[in-house]
Amino acid sequence: MKKHLVFVYGTLRRGGERAMSIRFPNSRFIADAKVNGSLYDLGAYPGLLLNESNSLVIGEVYEVDDEILNKLDDFEASSNYWRKQVEISLGTHRRICWIYEPNPEFYSPRTLITSGDWIEYAKTKTDWPEDTWPDETQS
Template sequence: MNKHLVFVYGTLRRGGARAMTIRFPNSKFIADARVIGSLYDLGAYPGLLLNESNSLVLGEVYEVDDEILNELDDFEASSYYLRKQVEISLGIHRRMCRVYEPNPEFYSLRTLITSGDWIEYAKTKTELARRHID
């Protein structure tokens, strides 16, 4: 079975309601990482727009197999996200990772999360969003 690297930045991170290690126990945490882009509040979930700015968005890299990648596609596609590829620095190495970016029509007029950290940002949100973090 093929292995894939996936960058997660929202509720799939450790501390999120849908943390990879809980939702997909066979996924393997590789490292904390950052990508260049902007993070937006899309309501109960964030949306990462790649290469939109010189800002950094905090996330985590996981190794997953084909089955988990297909489940992620099903989960994210139903939420209006599209899978893309992005280059990530892991120590001295650069690796290609999959990442889910929202369809542009769903992020217009949304709040920019200047810290680039969904988990910390969500702690300050309304009770609805708090259900999506520990």
């Protein structure tokens, strides 16, 4: 089965309410990583809009097989996210990874997360939509 690299930046990160290690236990953590873009608060989860700015979004890279990638496609498509390839920074190295980016027209208004770090931002977030409180047991 083919292997793929996926960059996650929100609830699928370690410490997130849908962490890859729990939701997809056969995924393999590769490294912490960053990508150029802007991170927005979309309510219960973030949205990354890729751009050439100097702003960095913090995330993690996982290796997944075809089956997990298909499940991620279904999971993300249900929230109007599209999969695309992007170059990310792994320390001093650059790698091509899959990333899920929301349809920007679907989400409005948006609050910019200036730190680029959803996990840290979520710790201070108080306006969670109903039934989407973060699971504090996964910190």
